[in-house]
Amino acid sequence: MSHKIGITACSNPMHPSFSADLARLCQILRELGFDPVLSPCLFDNGSGFSGTGAERADALMNLYCDPEITDIFDVSGGDMANEVLPYLDFSVIAASGKRFWGYSDLTTIVNAVTTATGNESMLYQVRNLLYDHSAEQITLFQNAFPGSLPASSTSLAHFCRAITWKV
Template identity: 35%
Template sequence: MYIRSLLLKILFGLSFAFLIPNGLWAQNTPIREEQRLTIKPARLHPGDKIGLVAPAWLVTESDLQLSIERIKQLGFQPVYSDKIRGKHGYFSGTDKERADDFNNMIKNPEVKAIIFVSGGYGCTRILDRIDYEAIKRNPKIIMGFSDCTALINAIHQQTGLITFHGPISRTIHQGYNRQQFENLLVNPTDKYVIKSTDDDLRKSANDKTSDRYTITPGKAQGKLAGGNLTLICSMIGTPYQIDLKDKIVMIEDIGEEPYRIDRMLTQLIASGELSKAAGIAFGICKGCDKSAKSSTPNSFTLRQVIEERIKQLNIPAVYGLSFGHNINNFTFPIGSDAELNADKQTITLIKKPVQ
């Protein structure tokens, strides 16, 4: 009887699995790196059409017009729909409207890249509405940061497509940002070394969050993952939890007091995920070193928190690279093989992230 019961359970389980549509199965099962192939999008060429979308916060008309102008300055044609002007509370439309607008841009063969107009909050609400199968069929450059950390990491994990953490449309034109964007997505090379700008080091005299220092020396190789710390933590325990195993984990945030950074890093460590990382690279956590003015008595500095939490992992780690909520924000590819040199404080992309 026991053997018969066991066989029935196995057969029922197999039947149930086959009845579940592939997309729905993918949306409820975290996919690890070794379970998918890496897809590279095509590089950009002058005159290509770039889709503008707002998958989270609502967009003002002035921000939209500025975004259009910036994309034109780069030599590309901006494309957008009326949905980008939508308003639904603090979102740029309902969850369905925002997801539909993004999915339509994916399916548009004339659009060669998608760049987000804003961050804010809202991407995590539409992850289960994204057409991941359409992305596999129509791979293209997808780029943003901040709240868009959720979307670009989920897309890579569900599809294998290399996505990009980088400036949003209205900040992409600035000298350093533009140079890094073009070096990766327009004129890419193998063995490309991403170096932070010295401008951020000069700022450190007045803002210690712009310091650049080695937390734990050494080199590490792995695929890049991560982005905004708040979003990385908010995805823990969901089907879209970021797989940090053997990754170089990129971390940044804005406006969080040291104790909040402490709390989030502690959560990542307690989850068991961060200790599996190959290396850790912090960007500039703008406005997070509030210890001098903090309402929290006897606050640690941001550096004290980061070093105390991260050094115990004994993983090559560095703080202060030029990415995040910062004037200087380099582009890096989620899912691309790279080497972190914590001593030299650089990241080297081993191969071109685009075709």
């Protein structure tokens, strides 16, 4: 059974050279039973941004509003995540029950979502599935989502502890 997950970039845009890695990441996720839904705000649109703060927030909110998406993973990082905060509808986010996963300056969104909604958010970069120790990361990721989503808090806590020791 495939589970839809959102892939977005609320912070710095991905460089066009990330296209091949994104395709590989999506393939890995599909092999793990996920159906990635890509945000329109992933890549640099030529301005040094993947959209305005409002546009990136709108793309994120669209993922929250899709009832089939269970989790949202941000593949970015950098120094622009705070630009989306004024445009987020935390009542919609709370009602969705979805987890937000991000790393680096996405901590601003991770903390805001958890604080404002009570929804779980995870400090994790899903791109880890591509790089050093990818086989181990893939196994840990797969074990964090046994059976069907959402995974239990126990398996996610184990996953988060297991991945942080290598960082």
